[in-house]
Amino acid sequence: MMTDDDAQDLLRRMLDAAIGAADPARVLASCLPEKPRGRCIVVGGGKSAASMARAVEQAWPDVDLTGIVVTRYGHAVPTDRITVREAAHPVPDAAAEAATLEIMEEAAKAGPDDLVLALISGGGSSLLSLPRPPLTLDDLIAVNRLLLASGLSISEMNKVRRRLSQVKGGGLARAAGKARLVTLAISDVPGDDPEAIASGPTVPDPTAQAGLSYLADKLGPSLPQAAQDMLRTPSPDGEPFESDYRLIATPQASLEAAAEVARDAGVTPVLLGDSLEGEARELGIVMAGIAKAVARHGTPVAPPAVLISGGETTVTVGDTKPGRGGRNTEFLLSLALALNGHPSIAAVAVDTDGIDGTEDAAGAITGPNFPRAAARQGIDTRRMLEMHDSFTVFDQLDCLVVTGPTLTNVNDFRAIVIHGPNNSRL
Numbered sequence: 152m153m154t155d156d157d158a159q160d161l162l163r164r165m166l167d168a169a170i171g172a173a174d175p176a177r178v179l180a181s182c183l184p185e186k187p188r189g190r191c192i193v194v195g196g197g198k199s200a201a202s203m204a205r206a207v208e209q210a211w212p213d214v215d216l217t218g219i220v221v222t223r224y225g226h227a228v229p230t231d232r233i234t235v236r237e238a239a240h241p242v243p244d245a246a247a248e249a250a251t252l253e254i255m256e257e258a259a260k261a262g263p264d265d266l267v268l269a270l271i272s273g274g275g276s277s278l279l280s281l282p283r284p285p286l287t288l289d290d291l292i293a294v295n296r297l298l299l300a301s302g303l304s305i306s307e308m309n310k311v312r313r314r315l316s317q318v319k320g321g322g323l324a325r326a327a328g329k330a331r332l333v334t335l336a337i338s339d340v341p342g343d344d345p346e347a348i349a350s351g352p353t354v355p356d357p358t359a360q361a362g363l364s365y366l367a368d369k370l371g372p373s374l375p376q377a378a379q380d381m382l383r384t385p386s387p388d389g390e391p392f393e394s395d396y397r398l399i400a401t402p403q404a405s406l407e408a409a410a411e412v413a414r415d416a417g418v419t420p421v422l423l424g425d426s427l428e429g430e431a432r433e434l435g436i437v438m439a440g441i442a443k444a445v446a447r448h449g450t451p452v453a454p455p456a457v458l459i460s461g462g463e464t465t466v467t468v469g470d471t472k473p474g475r476g477g478r479n480t481e482f483l484l485s486l487a488l489a490l491n492g493h494p495s496i497a498a499v500a501v502d503t504d505g506i507d508g509t510e511d512a513a514g515a516i517t518g519p520n521f522p523r524a525a526a527r528q529g530i531d532t533r534r535m536l537e538m539h540d541s542f543t544v545f546d547q548l549d550c551l552v553v554t555g556p557t558l559t560n561v562n563d564f565r566a567i568v569i570h571g572p573n574n575s576r577l
Contacts, residue, residue, distance in 0.1 A: 196220060199222070480545055
């Protein structure tokens with residue numbers, strides 16, 4: 152019979168497998184194109200951009216490599232031939248704007264015999280930031296803050312970001328001119344849509360000619376006027392073009408790697424999808440209900456089993472001044488409250504980049520002892536959930552999962568182990 156300690160150990164090993172399946176050092180080399188006759192100019196941005204750049208250098212020691220990529224502060228790694236810049240995430244800063252301008256200029260240097268190799272990953276929507284005039288960087292910062300608190304889906308957010316940017320929605324590809332352009336991407340979005348990964352700097356914008364007035368209305372009167380005007384009119388960059396776009400790592404592949412670890416441990420994996428969205432706390436309630444059905448009724452699968460899912464939930468802050476927390480710890484706190492100490496269920500929820508929201512943890516892990524441990528600490532867990540202060544709860548309970556920057560990003564990883572039947576009415 153599996154114990155709770157066994158279940159939590161399995162969850163951590165599954166997490167390691169999920170992150171490992173998206174490690175650029177393991178997966179990038181097999182996706183590289185034919186070597187160019189001339190130079191290879193490497194450009195790009197995202198939380199994985201530096202580790203991807205290093206993987207390119209290691210795979211092509213005999214190629215004339217140059218270029219610039221931008222990654223999040225603290226996510227840089229040593230490189231020999233490709234320059235790595237750092238900037239802010241999830242809200243852009245002046246360093247992001249300066250690095251993006253450098254990247255666009257570097258791409259424009261490519262000649263007909265050169266290859267422009269674009270390395271794109273999650274986080275690029277903030278890190279690759281070059282506002283479309285007359286929008287200013289301050290305007291763009293204000294828009295991003297509104298987006299993060301809006302409760303909009305990632306798809307809707309990226310529609311806004313593409314419309315307001317010179318680099319997104321194919322802007323980087325246009326800068327490369329007629330040079331051969333190949334994109335290597337790590338997906339962090341539901342559906343793996345290229346136009347959504349980092350808001351699509353190397354692919355056409357499918358919403359370029361669409362009216363986005365409804366998104367301007369959702370974001371409200373605090374939206375800068377220049378941004379409102381752009382959302383209500385078509386983009387000037389709506390011409391389609393061909394794109395050689397290669398996904399080197401995806402959320403689904405990481406979920407399948409985790410599932411294999413579960414099978415090897417004799418636990419039946421149930422993959423619920425890599426594209427789950429919605430409010431984090433609402434998803435926590437739903438997932439708790441499914442887990443309890445497994446334990447009580449053996450449906451849709453008999454225990455021992457693990458429910459595995461990915462995607463990107465949202466946290467709508469509203470008028471509440473938020474505490475410390477990200478979407479994964481908010482999901483897990485909601486789940487733990489709904490489970491109410493169920494004796495045979497343990498769960499983990501993390502952001503695979505190692506940073507949940509703006510905190511220094513990837514997420515958290517919890518099990519049946521949660522209500523008792525919180526009570527001993529005097530924590531009002533329901534109030535903390537209302538205050539969006541989930542990080543503080545798990546920090547006080549020593550349940551945070553701290554990986555440091557993983558140098559990859561395939562969105563969120565959630566797993567719930569049901570390690571025995573239970574016929575109680577929990």
